Amino acid sequence: MKKKISLILISAVIIIAGTFAAVSGASKTGTVKASGAEISSSEENSRNARFLNMLNHNYVYDSDFDDLNDIVNNSLIALLDNRDREDEDFIPAELVKEFVRSMYGVEIADINQINEDMPKKDGYVYIIARGYSKFNHKIIGVTENEDGTFTVTSDVTVSTHENETYTCKASTVFVKNSNSRFGYNIISSDIFTKSENV
DSSP states (O other): OOHHHHHHHHHHHHHHHHHHHHHTTTTTTEEEEOOOOOHHHHHHHHHHHHHHHHHTTTOOGGGGGGHHHHHHHHHHHHTTGGSSSSSTEEHHHHHHHHHHHHHHHOOOGGGGGGTTTTTTTTTTEEEEOOOEEEEEEEEEEEEEESSSSEEEEEEEEEETTTTTTEEEEEEEEEEEEETSSSSEEEEEEEOOOSOOOO
């Protein structure tokens, strides 16, 4: 009887220890490891800094990912500092293609198919005049998923072109890509209002 009780107590201790270890898998930066891969805190900080940099240069959200024109036109906002000096309505096409490839993993075979009804200039992409919002992210959680992707949850401060500011949350999925200058691609990013769940 004593042996049986001892075995039960030992089993309970092992289960509790295992549960504690699993809960401790979440780091101080809010990373939860679903795939079991272990990385150092410096690697984690470096990776999260890349995620934050990409988030703060991202203007593609929700259903924008479904349309190549939306991806390109919203990407142009991140590239406005690279406008042609002689004609500020255009941005070099190669720069646009590289940004879209590195940021979203999207290859543009023919840049001339973008904004077909807009003014054209050889080797450039036309910037459609419009107002736009700016997004400032703060990462509050990173989860490494079983398929190797990462889901990043962030608080977002949105500043509109009408000088309004509000906060919301975003859920963004990253995938590793050694061919990206960022080391990752964003494959989806959804913004949620306070009344929605992330």
